[in-house]
Amino acid sequence: MRNVDWAKLQSFVAVAEHGSLSAAARATGASQPTLSRHIASLEEDLELRLFDRTSEGLVLTPSGTEIFGNAEAMSHSANQIALVASGRSQEITGSVRISASDTVARFSLPPMLAALRVAEPRIAIELVASNETNNLLKREADIAVRMYRPTQNDVITRKVGELHLGFFASRQYLDGRGRVTSVEQLLSHELIGFDQNDILIQGFRSAALNVSRESFSFRSDTQSIHYEIVRAGWGIGLLHLDVGQGTPDLEQVLPELPIPPLEFWLTAHAELKTSARIRRVYDFMADALQQRYGQKEVGPSGTSRTRAVPQR
Numbered sequence: 294m295r296n297v298d299w300a301k302l303q304s305f306v307a308v309a310e311h312g313s314l315s316a317a318a319r320a321t322g323a324s325q326p327t328l329s330r331h332i333a334s335l336e337e338d339l340e341l342r343l344f345d346r347t348s349e350g351l352v353l354t355p356s357g358t359e360i361f362g363n364a365e366a367m368s369h370s371a372n373q374i375a376l377v378a379s380g381r382s383q384e385i386t387g388s389v390r391i392s393a394s395d396t397v398a399r400f401s402l403p404p405m406l407a408a409l410r411v412a413e414p415r416i417a418i419e420l421v422a423s424n425e426t427n428n429l430l431k432r433e434a435d436i437a438v439r440m441y442r443p444t445q446n447d448v449i450t451r452k453v454g455e456l457h458l459g460f461f462a463s464r465q466y467l468d469g470r471g472r473v474t475s476v477e478q479l480l481s482h483e484l485i486g487f488d489q490n491d492i493l494i495q496g497f498r499s500a501a502l503n504v505s506r507e508s509f510s511f512r513s514d515t516q517s518i519h520y521e522i523v524r525a526g527w528g529i530g531l532l533h534l535d536v537g538q539g540t541p542d543l544e545q546v547l548p549e550l551p552i553p554p555l556e557f558w559l560t561a562h563a564e565l566k567t568s569a570r571i572r573r574v575y576d577f578m579a580d581a582l583q584q585r586y587g588q589k590e591v592g593p594s595g596t597s598r599t600r601a602v603p604q605r
Contacts, residue, residue, distance in 0.1 A: 297338060299367075304331035305343065306368045309361045313350040320433070386415040389574045392434035396516040397456075398422035400536050402438070405581040409574065416570055429562045435571050436578065439558040447563050453579050454586025455554040460546040461537035462529040473529070473546045476502065483528025485519050488512040493531060496553075557586050 307317040307328065314325045321328075336343050343357035353361060393402060398420055406418055421434060429437060429448055437443075443450050460479070473479050480502065486493045486509030497504040506512065511527050513519065520540075523530040529546055537543050559579050561571060 297335070298331075301331040301335040301338070302364045303368065304328045305335055306361065306364050308332060308344070308351060309353055309357070310365075385413055385569050385573055387570050388417040388419055389570055390419040390421065390433075390435045391438070391574070391578075392421040392423060392436070393438040394440065394516060395422045396520065396533060396536070397438055397440075399517050400533065401582075401585070402578075405578060405585075408581065409577050412577065413570075413573060416574060418574075429560060435561060436575055437560045438578075438582075439560055440555040442556065442558050443560045445560075448560050449563050450558050450560040451579055452556055453559050453582040454557040456557055456586060457534040457554045458531055458552045459534045459537055459548060460529050460550065460552075461523055461532045461540075461543045462546055463524055463526045463542055464544050465542075466526045466528060467544055467546075476547065476550065479529065479547060480504065480508070483511070484509045485511045485513075485522055485528055485530035488514045490514050557582055 304317070304321075304323065304327070307321050307323075308314060311317040311320055314328050317323070317328055318325045332343065339360070341356045341360075342354050343360065344351040345354055391402070391406075399422065402420065406420070409416070409418070429435075429445065439450075440456065442452070462482075466483075467473075470482060473482065484504075486506070488506075491506075493509075494504055494506065497508075511522055513522075519530045520532055520536065522528075523532065523537075524540065524542060531552075532543075537545060559575065559582060561575050
């Protein structure tokens with residue numbers, strides 16, 4: 294048996310974790326031919342078959358499962374070394390990778406990041422606009438903006454505000470179909486919802502409204518597409534309140550309807566607290582998100598003020 298090449302092991306771990314060459318290629322940025330070549334070469338080096346090729350993808354063999362446990366531990370150790378090394382850098386320079394949902398990345402972050410550029414011109418930003426959960430522990434992102442409280446170990450997280458939602462439709466659509474005056478009437482309109490995500494269905498059912506996936510005549514799991522199809526006049530969709538209210542050709546539907554807000558959580562790996570550039574971006578974003586989305590309290594005179602949200 295030959296000595297094992299670390300690059301081949303990394304490819305093996307990536308393919309085992311994601312279940313296919315294409316998914317592993319998307320996650321790592323490597324090409325499918327490179328991953329396939331690494332796997333074949335590693336099997337030759339070890340004189341073992343690591344995967345069974347099935348119609349549903351690559352499935353670990355018993356030998357592959359046993360080796361995967363050790364290889365995954367090595368990968369985790371390598372990631373920890375990278376985290377410690379990056380944490381020792383105190384210069385306010387370099388790149389910071391941020392993950393956020395597509396609508397937050399499109400509508401909420403650009404003004405904040407432009408202001409950050411003015412304040413810290415030596416910091417480069419990589420923004421991943423994705424609804425998928427990037428794993429901070431594997432350095433797929435340095436900082437993540439989540440719409441829920443993260444449960445991962447070894448992360449720091451801070452609630453920085455709440456994102457309010459509302460139903461909206463284009464004025465052109467409502468002029469043709471009529472204004473909505475009740476929740477029951479809402480269900481008779483063209484509704485825009487998610488494809489695979491059932492969070493909107495659960496929200497309707499929590500309000501004792503029986504809807505299913507088929508209740509939505511337009512379905513997409515990309516939230517920014519909801520915004521565009523609402524503007525195009527398809528029907529009624531659930532949008533971020535400030536986005537909908539800030540679009541002149543949209544009109545809010547049933548504004549009195551109580552809709553639970555989404556929480557804003559800013560998250561980073563705990564060991565990156567000592568990295569000056571990561572800490573700078575984290576604190577800058579926390580302040581900016583707090584200012585825009587911080588929870589409001591009504592004072593004795595009827596005025597509102599932003600309430601600080603403690604770090605967790």
